[in-house]
Amino acid sequence: MKKEPITTFLKVMSIITLIWSVLGVLISALAVFVAPLAEETTGEAYGMMTWITLAVTAICEIVNFVLAIMALQHKKIDLVYKISTFTLMALIVFNVVDGGGIGAYLATIAGAIIPALFAVSAGGQNKIDQAQ
Numbered sequence: 001m002k003k004e005p006i007t008t009f010l011k012v013m014s015i016i017t018l019i020w021s022v023l024g025v026l027i028s029a030l031a032v033f034v035a036p037l038a039e040e041t042t043g044e045a046y047g048m049m050t051w052i053t054l055a056v057t058a059i060c061e062i063v064n065f066v067l068a069i070m071a072l073q074h075k076k077i078d079l080v081y082k083i084s085t086f087t088l089m090a091l092i093v094f095n096v097v098d099g100g101g102i103g104a105y106l107a108t109i110a111g112a113i114i115p116a117l118f119a120v121s122a123g124g125q126n127k128i129d130q131a132q
Contacts, residue, residue, distance in 0.1 A: 006074050006125055013114075013121040017068040020114045024061035028054055049097065056094045060087040064115060071122055077129055081122040088115045 006014075031054055039045050064087055067080045095108040 006071065006077075007121065007128070010071055010121040010125045013118045014068040014071040016114055017064055017118045021061040021065035021068065025058055025065075028058040028061065053094045053097075056090055060091050060115075063087050064118070067122075068118065071118075071125070074125075077122060077126045081119065081126045084115065084119040084122050088112060088119050091115060 035046055035050075035054075063083065067084050067087075070076060071080050092108060092112050095111070096105065
């Protein structure tokens, strides 16, 4: 059974996801290093949920980086689709639970656009692959 080449949409979203993931990990690392200074400056400690959210975000970004590479190589697209959907939901849930008002919710939605488009593109490729 011959595999069809990956769609242009999946190629583009995989490349964007690679870049997005690297930036996400760098921003999460920066936040971890700056947080103690911010706590000291403001005099208010961050809650445990903030630290958990930072960790989950960094882990999801690393996983999405690996998934994007797998998608570009057209390997196990069904697994890429399932895991990318799970990481998308994890990012949304942990960022919404962390709270912070309407601005935080809008930022969560905006931050979920690229992972959502990547999951949709992987799902589309999975349908094409399953049709064969």
